[in-house]
Amino acid sequence: MEIKKIGEVRSKYKKPVGPEEMKKSKSIIEIEAEYLAGLDQIEDYEYLQILFYFHKSEGYDLISKRRMGPERGLFTSRSPRRPSPIGMTTVELIKRDGAKLHVYGLDAIDGTPVIDIKPYSSFMDQPTLSLQKKTPRYQINKLIEYQNFYDLLLKAGELHGHYCPFLALGVLAAGDALNRLAADNDGMEDLLAVVETNSCFSDGVQYAAGTTFGNNSLIYRDFGKTAVTFVNRNEPTKNLRYYLKDNDFISREYPKAGKLFKKVIAERKGTKKEQEKMKELWQEIAFEIIEVETEKFFKIEEDTKIEIPDYAPIFDDHYCSQCGEKLMAVKTVEKDDQVFCKGCAQSKYYQLDGRGIVEKR
Ligand SMILES: [Zn+2]
Ligand SMILES: [Zn+2]
Incomplete structure (x- = not known):
């Protein structure tokens, strides 16, 4: 197995602060010349997934106390201390400037080695389908x-x-x-x-x-x-x-x-x-x-006094004698033994618009 460093993070944070604060900050990913061509057309993507190496992290515990709550298994956490100390974060790409990707929301400190970049895909990466x-x-x-x-x-x-x-x-x-x-x-x-x-x-x-x-x-x-x-x-x-x-x-x-x-x-x-x-x-x-x-x-x-309307009823349908369109029977207008829609009968109706419910003719 071989993992290559393709670039490095430039951030104002020299050591980790809370993830909430880091998620709000801008940083730069500087790509090494050797991999530069791989950025071709990356500007088309608004969001990128950045995989990086927790180079300062040492050792790991398979069970440990989380920042909040009781003890849990390592693979239920985002802790940097893991057997393969790899981090992954989805960031917003602000702009590309040659070998520099300006991004928003990367929670990695200055000097962090970047090992891979992929475009975020709402289809592939939405887990709850x-x-x-x-x-x-x-x-x-x-x-x-x-x-x-x-x-x-x-x-x-x-x-x-x-x-x-x-x-x-x-x-x-x-x-x-x-x-x-x-x-x-x-x-x-x-x-x-x-x-x-x-x-x-x-x-x-x-x-x-x-x-x-x-x-x-x-x-x-x-x-x-x-x-x-x-x-x-x-x-x-x-x-x-x-x-x-x-x-x-x-x-x-x-x-x-x-x-x-x-x-x-x-x-x-x-x-x-x-x-x-x-x-x-x-x-x-x-x-x-x-x-x-x-x-x-x-x-x-x-517990206010409120009158609750019944479930919406299901009505029979009729056809308008003039336009031939189907409509709910209760909404028809009868004229000379024939049924019409309100449009064809030019009868009064109610409309909900920006003014509220208004009577129309
Ligand atoms: Zn009609
Ligand atoms: Zn609004």
């Missing part, structure tokens, strides 16, 4: 269980498209509630979220609690309040309502963001640059407030 198939919310549940709302917010951005304070507040309320109710959600309408607004807040709720528009467990009450009640049908009295008691904290604590919001969103007058600046500020605020205790923002009430 089978668990995910069995329990689609597996990863979300874990984040809620460990109260890792920061990562939960990161993921919620995939649904919402941007990061903003109200998305974070929705994630916070939902994460806190599911924890307290010890509730899981298999998307079968047992856990319900009754939201009182259709703002960004509700997307945080939908993502984190899995109570969505499509699985009929998001109940919308057109009240225009930043509030949500979580309730399990099987234990209706064990419900929790979260109401945002401090509605002005953004304009008060983040006046710059408040002003930009007024110009960019309320008045729709912001320049492209101002829009970008606002998103940047929003993101900063979102990731700041996600670390704050839920009670600071919300009035939390237990």
Whole structure:
């Protein structure tokens, strides 16, 4: 067996500090001239896996006490002291500058020999695919269980498209509630979220609690309040309502963001640059407030009086006599012994949009 050194780490850390601190730092991997050609087109990858040699590490114990918790086997730890003292970390590639790879998040000290580099592949390197198939919310549940709302917010951005304070507040309320109710959600309408607004807040709720528009467990009450009640049908009295008691904290604590919001969103007058600046500020605020205790923002009430709608019914279908399209029988309009859809009959209907529920004709 032969292992070669292909490069070396340049870091401000000459000796190890906590992994949390090192994960936040930038460092450089200097590749040796002999292997330089192997970096061709590496810029195409955002994330790389770095394998390195713990050159300062000596000896090992197969059973030992971890940093946190009781004694455990060596192969359940990331300790540098191992029979093959090899470390592996996924880093973000910031840029390549000739033989130098500038990376973010490498927890290796200055002078560490690098033995290999591979691109990170979400397909190959995501280990939970089978668990995910069995329990689609597996990863979300874990984040809620460990109260890792920061990562939960990161993921919620995939649904919402941007990061903003109200998305974070929705994630916070939902994460806190599911924890307290010890509730899981298999998307079968047992856990319900009754939201009182259709703002960004509700997307945080939908993502984190899995109570969505499509699985009929998001109940919308057109009240225009930043509030949500979580309730399990099987234990209706064990419900929790979260109401945002401090509605002005953004304009008060983040006046710059408040002003930009007024110009960019309320008045729709912001320049492209101002829009970008606002998103940047929003993101900063979102990731700041996600670390704050839920009670600071919300009035939390237990066992509120809440009327729970029935499970979504399954209706018969009919065909519209004019357009020929199939629709739920209860949504048809009868005219001269024929049935029509509301579109063809030009009859009144309700629409949920940015204004809430509005009657349309
Ligand atoms: Zn938003
Ligand atoms: Zn029709």
